[in-house]
Amino acid sequence: MDQDTKQLRDHLKNKRRRERYLAEKSELLSQLAHARKAIDTFSRRRNVRPVALPWKDVAGSLAKACVESRLSLELLRQKYEQVYHISQCMSAWVGSMSRSQNVPVSNDMFKATVLMGDPIARRLGLDWFTQHMYHNTNRMEALSNFPSEGVVQDTTVISHENGMWEIHGRIQVECNYSLEATYAYLHDKIWEELRGETHISMSEILDEDTVKTIDAKMIYRRTAVSADESNYYVGREFVTKNRVVFLFGNFSQDALHPENIQWRPRMFWYIMDRLAPERTRIRLVLYNGPKVIEGKILTWKDDLKYTGEDISTIPEEEQFQKYQQLIVKEWQPMLDSDFELLNLRFLNE
Structure with a gap:
């Protein structure tokens, strides 16, 4: 190492040492000034005599x-x-959904669901019921045993133990339209169903203000079927990126409105699924539970008696088959109407 390089290195080293010394000195002087200020403040406080607050001020506080x-x-x-x-x-409310007449049933959809009269309980009940239906959409599709593709339109009557029964209707079609285009075309038509505008009986819209606080795409209505029966339907629309679900179902009773002497569970799901950018599948699931009259769940044989059908000459093993035929015949016009509504294939021509 030559002499010039050594001198330069020593110079830089001394410069860094001097800068570090000056920085430390400045920091210590700053701390000293801060300490003196704190001591002066503390000393002044000790010289101030405490003053007791007047009792009036203490009492007021x-x-x-x-x-x-x-x-x-x-x-x-x-x-x-x-x-x-x-x-x-x-x-x-939960207690009201217990088994009616303690009749053991295998399907929880048989249970009666009452909408309570309290405003907060009503709001919770309306929201819960529609959310419950929505989160059971896949379950209902599975119970309906849809094929993965193709056209479906049929009705099935399912028999459970103790004579319990339920009706499943199903429709499946596909169209060469995007989910957005299919939704735009069917939206108003399906909402006519949710509002009850396509039904024979008139509907009365209920709890509008409460419903609006839950969801703008929601409705609650009463449809009087007879003097003994009203359908208290709540409907709602759920939209996600690749699926749209319209649904509605009924409460057994509404605490603020006429009591149902008879009723039956009724639930409906309109489901649109994106299969491809320009391909959409449309499904409809219709569910009816057994009729309930004055708190008693009717078996399918009881229901046959109410229809006036004489099955005395029909062998026991063939009676349920006869009942199925009657139900399918009764439901067919409704399925035909819904199929015509949902089948968009003619738009592709």
């Missing part, structure tokens, strides 16, 4: 704090009463 605590207590009590009331309503 305590009174104010007492009022605030009482207000807080009252708000907490009101909140408690509200939550307790809701829990009682929901407990009663």
Whole structure:
């Protein structure tokens, strides 16, 4: 190492040492000034004599704090009463869905669901019912045993133990349209169904303000079928990227409206699935549970008696087959109408 290089290195080393020393000195002087300031402040505080607050000021502050605590207590009590009331309503609601007449059934859709009268319980009930149906869409498709492709239009009557029964209707079609185009074409037509505008009986829209707070694409209505029976239908639309579901189903009773002497569970799902950019599958699932009259679930044989059908001459093993034929015949016009609504293949021509 030559002499010039050594001198330059020593110079730079000394410069760095000097800069570090000056920085540390500046930091220590700053800390010293801060400490002196703190000592001066503390000394002045020690020389100040404490002054006792007048009793009037103390009493006023305590009174104010007492009022605030009482207000807080009252708000907490009101909140408690509200939550307790809701829990009682929901407990009663859950209890109302217990087995009717203690008849053992294998399908939970037979259970009666009552819409309670309390405003908060009504809102929770309407939201829960439609969410429950929506999250059971795949289950209903599986129960309907749809094929993966092709056209389907049929009705099946399913017999359970103890004479219990239910009806499943199903429709499946496909069209060469995007999901968005299919939705745009069918939206208003399906909503006519949800609003009850295509039914023979008139519908009365209920709880509009409450329903709007849940979902803009939702409706609750009463359709009076007879003096003894009303369908309290709640409908809703659910849209995701690759699927659209329109659905509606009925409560057994509404605590604020005429009591149903007879009723039956009715549920419907309109399902659109994107198969490809320009290919959409449309499905309709229709479900009817057994009729319930004055709290008693009718077996299929009971239902036959109400229709006036004479099966006395029909062998026991053939009676259910006869009942199936009657149901299929009764449902066929409805399925034909829905098939015509949903079958968009003619638009491709």
